[in-house]
Amino acid sequence: MLAVEVIGQVLRRRRPLDDAFATHQGLRGLDARDRAFVRALASAVLRHLGYIDAVIAKLVREPIKARDAVAEDILRLGIAQLLVLETPPHAAVSATVALTVALNMAHMTGFVNALLRRVIDEQETVLAEIDRTRVAIPDWLWKSWVGTYGEPATQAIAASLRGEAALDLTLKDPATTDEWAQKLGAVVLPTGSLRVHDNHGRIDALPGFHEGAWWVQDAGAALPAKLLGPVTGMRVADLCAAPGGKTMQLAAAGAKVTALDRSAGRLRRVSENLARVGLVAETVADDAAFYRPPRPFDAILLDAPCSATGTARRHPDVLWLKQQGDIDAMVLAQDRLLDAAARMLTTGGTLVYCVCSLEPEEGPERITRFLARDRRFIRVPIRAAEVGGLTEMITPQGDLRTLPSHLAELGGIDGFYAARLRRVS
Numbered sequence: 001m002l003a004v005e006v007i008g009q010v011l012r013r014r015r016p017l018d019d020a021f022a023t024h025q026g027l028r029g030l031d032a033r034d035r036a037f038v039r040a041l042a043s044a045v046l047r048h049l050g051y052i053d054a055v056i057a058k059l060v061r062e063p064i065k066a067r068d069a070v071a072e073d074i075l076r077l078g079i080a081q082l083l084v085l086e087t088p089p090h091a092a093v094s095a096t097v098a099l100t101v102a103l104n105m106a107h108m109t110g111f112v113n114a115l116l117r118r119v120i121d122e123q124e125t126v127l128a129e130i131d132r133t134r135v136a137i138p139d140w141l142w143k144s145w146v147g148t149y150g151e152p153a154t155q156a157i158a159a160s161l162r163g164e165a166a167l168d169l170t171l172k173d174p175a176t177t178d179e180w181a182q183k184l185g186a187v188v189l190p191t192g193s194l195r196v197h198d199n200h201g202r203i204d205a206l207p208g209f210h211e212g213a214w215w216v217q218d219a220g221a222a223l224p225a226k227l228l229g230p231v232t233g234m235r236v237a238d239l240c241a242a243p244g245g246k247t248m249q250l251a252a253a254g255a256k257v258t259a260l261d262r263s264a265g266r267l268r269r270v271s272e273n274l275a276r277v278g279l280v281a282e283t284v285a286d287d288a289a290f291y292r293p294p295r296p297f298d299a300i301l302l303d304a305p306c307s308a309t310g311t312a313r314r315h316p317d318v319l320w321l322k323q324q325g326d327i328d329a330m331v332l333a334q335d336r337l338l339d340a341a342a343r344m345l346t347t348g349g350t351l352v353y354c355v356c357s358l359e360p361e362e363g364p365e366r367i368t369r370f371l372a373r374d375r376r377f378i379r380v381p382i383r384a385a386e387v388g389g390l391t392e393m394i395t396p397q398g399d400l401r402t403l404p405s406h407l408a409e410l411g412g413i414d415g416f417y418a419a420r421l422r423r424v425s
């Protein structure tokens with residue numbers, strides 16, 4: 001029941017899954033295990049939404065009416081149980097039919113029951129005709145990715161979004177990598193992050209959490225801060241800092257960090273995270289587009305707000321919540337923030353721009369435009385050796401471009417774009 005409500009919040013109220021989950025009153029009373037179960041159900045529907053909706057479209061003669069939207073969500077959950085979660089068929093059907101009654105959709109029980117039985121019966125025939133990879137991605141994104149990365153890479157990205165992402169950790173002290181990999185039963189990725197597979201328990205119960213030995217950070221997200229190179233003793237700004245993963249990396253590397261975020265609430269999480277791992281940074285609640293530092297910074301990391309399409313492994317809702325119009329709006333903010341960062345940087349200083357987006361408009365196109373309008377900056381190409389020797393992550397221009405399908409044999413990595421620029425005059 002709660003999972004259906006969460007799905008409804010995401011798909012009709014257009015709220016991110018994390019928000020819908022964090023604010024749902026009904027979830028407050030549940031213990032951690034039950035909450036995790038509700039989340040797993042809602043996530044399974046959102047992760048496989050394209051496929052589930054293609055199944056429904058294949059089996060119904062006309063679209064389900066808007067007034068029966070709740071029944072459609074119930075059906076989606078039932079299909080996820082049958083085709084994704086491998087719930088025994090009779091259990092999935094009877095639970096879904098019972099849910100239809102409980103959520104005041106009793107007039108739809110016959111329809112829901114009949115459709116789920118057809119899913120079971122026609123799984124190997126009619127439903128096998130569905131191109132599961134293609135339907136996993138909304139049309140506008142498929143077009144954008146095929147245009148940018150080509151069809152085979154787009155298929156690989158789509159396939160990589162099917163599985164749940166593992167838990168990635170960044171160590172405060174890289175010299176302790178082997179020690180913590182052993183204690184956590186983790187794999188050391190070529191880029192240096194630790195990867196813990198199949199962790200379904202609480203993060204704070206893992207070894208090293210209370211000592212502040214590590215923080216949770218996708219292996220892709222851990223790359224941009226490293227591109228600033230050695231930062232010991234340097235004044236470094238992290239311009240869109242919350243929740244602080246990159247701030248902690250920079251502080252751990254010995255920089256004097258100013259962590260800036262326009263959300264005071266989110267900035268508190270930066271302070272909490274820093275305190276847990278025993279690191280220090282100055283925190284400033286301000287809009288980076290208008291902030292004026294007392295003195296220019298030696299280096300700047302601009303992790304600009306973006307469509308976040310690169311994070312769909314961890315946030316499957318992103319693909320269904322974002323539209324082309326969102327990208328157009330983001331691009332304006334990204335240009336403004338790049339110009340503001342340029343004003344805050346000392347001559348000779350390095351600026352790393354990054355986004356967790358797969359869209360070329362938010363990545364290389366922003367940098368091409370920026371370099372054309374601000375001639376004081378040049379691109380400093382990134383070398384594969386800086387990202388674990390993974391040449392597939394470096395573009396011909398020398399920028400970083402990770403795709404969710406990279407490191408596929410180890411479980412993938414979030415999609416990030418980063419460019420490194422130097423102010424030369």
Ligand SMILES: C[S@@+](CC[C@H](N)C(=O)[O-])C[C@H]1O[C@@H](n2cnc3c(N)ncnc32)[C@H](O)[C@@H]1O
Pocket residue numbers: 221239240241242243244245246247260261262263266286287288289303304305306337
């Ligand atoms: C992409 S996340 C940053 C993730 C963070 N760098 C990390 O690694 O943990 C985006 C953040 O940018 C902040 N933000 C968006 N626009 C901003 C602006 N104009 N000035 C400052 N912060 C901004 C948001 O509040 C949000 O916390």
